[in-house]
Amino acid sequence: TMAATKASKEQKYDRQLRLWGDHGQEALENAHVCLINASASGTEILKNLVLPGIGAFTIVDGHKVSGEDNRAQAATELLQELNSDVSGNFVEESPDKLLDNDPEFFHRFSLVIGVQLPEGTCLRLGSVLWNANVPFLVCRTYGLTGYMRLVVKEHTVVESHPDNALEDLRLDQPFAELKSHIQSYDLEGMEKKHNFQLPKNYKEKEAFRQLIRQGILTKENGTPEDEENFEEAIKNVNTALNPTKISSIVEDIFNEEQCNDITAQTPAFWVLARAVREFVQNEGGGNLPLRGSIPDMIADSEKFINLQNVYREKAMQDASVVSKHVESLLQSVGKVQGLFANAAFLRVVRCRSLAEEYGAETVNKDEITSSMDGADGEMVLYLMLRSVDRFYQQHSRYPGVYDYQVEEDISRLKLCVHSLLQEYGLNVNVKDDYIHEFCRYGAAEPHTVASFVGGSAAQEVIKIITRQFVPFNNTFIYNAMSQTSATFQL
C-alpha cells in the first residue's frame, strides 16, 4: 500500500532526510539521470545516487565486459539490486552513435553525467545539452588525478545553506510588532536614546557594550550579579547588530532580465524572485521577507517563546504577502510555501560552455596563467589532461597504456603539451615530471580515486537536482598524490 511504502521509505532514508528534507528527497525521486560509460568512476557515481533513491537512471555504454556481456546491461542489473525503488535502464550503444542518430535522446534527462569521454565526444555532447538546457557533469579519473566539470547555462538555488549566515533580527529596523513587543519590557528606554541607530564603529560598539553592562543588576555589596544573559548580549554585539540590507547577490538577481519579463514559460525560481522583489518594493519597505527564526539564547522559556512567536508570525505574514504576489503574477504556480524564508539565500550559478573553454578566442587565459604561478598546483593537472586528450586525437590511444610504450610516449606527450600551450598562447612551464607521471598512469582508473570522484560527483548531482547548496563553478581538480583539490573557472 501507499502508506506502507511511504513509511518504509521514511525509515530507509531517515539519515539523509535530515540533510535535504522531504522536498529534497522528492526532487531526487522525480529525477532521471543519464550516465555515459559505466566505468569504475561511472558506476561509483550511480551507486551513490541509487542508494539515496534517485527516481531513474539510464546507462549509455557501447563497451563489452569479459567476452560478449554488455557493460551497460551488467552495470544496470547490479546497480538495480542496491535499491528496488529505483528504475534502471540501459542503452547498448556508444554516445557517438546516439549523437549521430538521435541527439534529442539526451533532452529527456534531468542531468547527464559523462565519464571517461574522449574530447571529441565530450564537446559534441556538451553542445547538444547546452542548447537543450540540460545540466552536464563531465567526470574523469586519470591515474592519480580526479576531474569534474559542470556545464550548466543557468542553475538557480533556493536553499544555498550558507555557512555562518548572520541572523535576520531587524534590530536596526524593527517591524511594528517587534517594536511593541520590546516596549512591553521596561528597559529604561534603551531604544529611545539610540533611536534604533546601529553602532557603526569600534568606539560606538564598545559604548553599546557598556550600555548593556550598565543594565546588569548589582548585589547589595556593589558587585555585579552574575547575569549570563547580559554576558551573552555583550558577546553578540558584533553578530546580532548587523545592518538589515539585501546582499548584492540577491540584488543582482532582482535586476536580471528574467526577473522583469515574467511569461508563462518563466521557471518558478524567477517568478518567486520577482514576487520577492515586489514585496521589497512595496510592503517590505526595502527589506526582504523576514526569515522568522531567532538563535537560541539565555532567557526564561516563556519570554523566549513570546519573542520567537513575534518573529515567526511576522515571517508567516510576509510569506503570505509574497504568496499573493506570486498568485497575481501567475494564475497558478506549484508549491511555493516555505521558500520565502530563504529569500536572502537565493543564488544563481552560470557556467561557461565547453565551447568557450576550448575556443582559442574565449579560453580563460588569465585563470590558467595565474593558477600556474606555483607550477605544482592543480592547474598543471588540468593542462596534462588536455594534453593526453590531444595525444588521443593523434594516436587513437592514451599514452603509456602498455609498459613498453611508456618511454617512447614521453616525448610524444611532450609534443602534445607544447602544441597545447602554443595554440592557446599560454606562457607557462609544465615540468617534465608531470609528463612522465601521466605516461606512467597509462590512463588507468584506480578504484580508490574513482571512489573519491564517485562520491564528489554524486554529491554535486544531488545539489543540482535538489537545488540545495551551491554547486562548484565550473572545474574541480583532485590530486590524489598530495590529497589536495582546487576549483577553477575555465
Next chain:
Amino acid sequence: MVQLVGSLRKELADSVSDCNVLVVGAGGIGCELLKNLVLTGFKNIEVIDLDTIDVSNLNRQFLFQKKHVGKSKAQVAKESVLQFCPTANIKAYHDSIMNPDYNVEFFRNFMLVMNALDNRAARNHVNRMCLAADIPLIESGTAGYLGQVTVIKKGLTECYECQPKPTQKTFPGCTIRNTPSEPIHCIVWAKYLFNQLFGEEDADQEVSPDTADPELSWNPADTEARATASDQDGDIKRVSTKDWARSTGYDSVKLFNKVLFKDDIQYLLTMDKLWKKRKAPLPLDWLELQKLGTILEVTGTGLKDQHVLGVAGYSQLFSRSVETLRSMLADKGDGAELVWDKDDPAAMDFVTAAANLRMHIFSMNMKSRFDIKSMAGNIIPAIATTNAVIAGLIVLEALKILSGDVEQCRTIFLNKQPNPRKKLLVPCALDPPSANCYVCASKPEVTVKLNVNKTLVLALQDKILKEKFGMVAPDVQIEDGKGTILISSEEGETEANNSKFLSDFGIRNGSRLQVDDFLQDYTLLVNVIHCEELEKDVEFEVVGDAPDKAPTPPSSQEEQKNFANGNKDSAEPSTSSNAPAEQDDVLIVDSDEEPSSSTMDVSTESGGLKRKLHDAETGEASAKRQRLDQATADDDDDIIALD
C-alpha cells in the same frame, strides 16, 4: 587488477597483495572501504563489527540489502564483497573489538589497522591497542557532508587521545527533574522515564521531583518538612518506579495522572520558591484531555513524522505506547528489561509523547517525532557520497604507509563545499606526539580532583578509569609503600572494596595510584587531589597531567570552537544515555552517531582533533602556524573580525 600496474610500483603492488589488514567497523565507511581495498588489490582482510543491519543503513551501506536486515554486518559485508571479488581472503568477526580476545598479539598480525567506527570508546581502545602493538592506524569519521581522515603512528604522530576531546554537556539532575527550560531537558527526562518503567533502573536517572534542589535549600527546616511529607505520600516517594508501575499493571491512566503529568507536577508547584522567577508548570488531567475528543490537531507540512500533534493526541500516543511496551516486556518474561532504541517505533513513540506532554506542561512549544528522534537518538545525518570520498582517501593513505612514507601522510578534512580558498579538501601535516598525552607519553600521568571521603571505589573504576580514561579492565595499586591492591580485574578479588570510600584505604590529598590495563598494555599514574567543594553533580575533575604543571581544565580551550560551525543539521544536541553505540560513520572528532555517555556532544563536527590549516600556496607551514581553530580554518571569510 591489470589497470593498476600503471599506477602502483611493483614493490607496492606486491606488498598490497601480501599484507594483512584489519578493518574495524563494517558500517558506512567500512562498506566503502572494504570495496576499495579489494579493488585496489588487498587480499588478506579481517573485518570486525558487533552490529547487525538496520533498515536505516540501506541508504548508504551498499553491501547490505533489505533481505539482510537483522544479520551481522561483518558477515554480510564479507559475503557481498566475495561476490564481486571471489579471490579475496576475508575473515569476519561478529564481535566487539573491545573483547579481550583481540589482544596485543592479535593486533600484531596486521601491517595496518583502519578504523571505521562510530564511538569514542572503541576509538580510544583501538588507539591504545595499536600503540601497544606499534601498528599504524588510520582513523576516520564522517558527519553529514563533513569528513576526516588521519594517520596515527606510535612515536611519530599524535595519537587519537593527544588532544583533549570536548567534554560532553550534562544537565544537572534538578533541571531535568524540577525545572526544565528547554525541550532537550524534557527529552532526557522522557528517556530516563523509559528506563525507570521498562528498562534498567539507574539511580542517576530519577524522574520524580528532586527535594534536594539547591534552589530550595534556603530554608533547611522547610526542606526537611517537605521530605517527611513526601515519605508519607506513597504516590510521590516511590521505592521503585518500576515496581509501582507493575503493581498497577502499567495502567497508562494511572501513570499519567498519579505521577507523571498531574500529581508530580502539583507537588512541584508546592516548591513555590522555584516558580518565583519562572513560569509555573500546569498539570494535565487525563479525563479533561479526553474530553477534547480524538481530534488530532495536526500542524506542519512534510513527512508524517514532521507533524506536531496536539496535547490530546500525545496523551493518546502515550497510552498506546505504554500498552505496546507493556506487552513487549511481558513477552520477554520475568525480570526482563527493554533497552531504549530510537529505531524501535514503540520506544520512540513513548519518548515523543512523554517529552511533548512535559514540554506542554512547562510552556514550551512541542516538537515533532522527527525532531525529537534527532535529539533523543543523537542522530548524525549520514550519506553515501561522503563515505565514498572518505574511504577513497583512506586507501590512498594506506598506500603511503605501505610504501614506507608515513611522513607523507596527512590529516585531511573534507568540507561541505569548497571553502573561500576554493578548497574542498584541507590536508594538514601530521603533528608529533604531545609530550603530555596521558596515553602515548612514555610515562603517562594525570591529576584528578575529587572528594576522597565521598568517592566510592566503584565510581573510581567505572566513571573515572573506564568512562573517562577509556580502560577496559583496570587494576589499581596504591603507591603507599605497601602496594595495596585497590581494584583487581580478576573477578572476585576486590569486589568487597567497591562500596567503600577511597579514604577508607588511606587515600588522601597527594596520594598516587598506579593503574594498569593489561589488555591495552597501558599504565597510568593517577595523582589524587582532595577537594571538598566540587560543583553540584560533579564527582571529579581532571585538572592536568602531572601535578607540578599548571592545571588546565580540558574543556576550556575546546569550548569556543564547538559552536561556530554552522551545520545545524548535525549540531543538534543529543542525549542518548547508555544508548548502545551503533551506526556507522562517525564523527570527525568523535562523531559518534550515538555517543554512549549520558550527555550530549555539542560539537559533532569539530572535535578532538584540532583543525589545522594547510597553506597550499606557501607550502607547509610549521605545525604551530597551521594550528588554527576549526572555525577559522573552515570559513575564514565568514568569521566576523573582532574590531
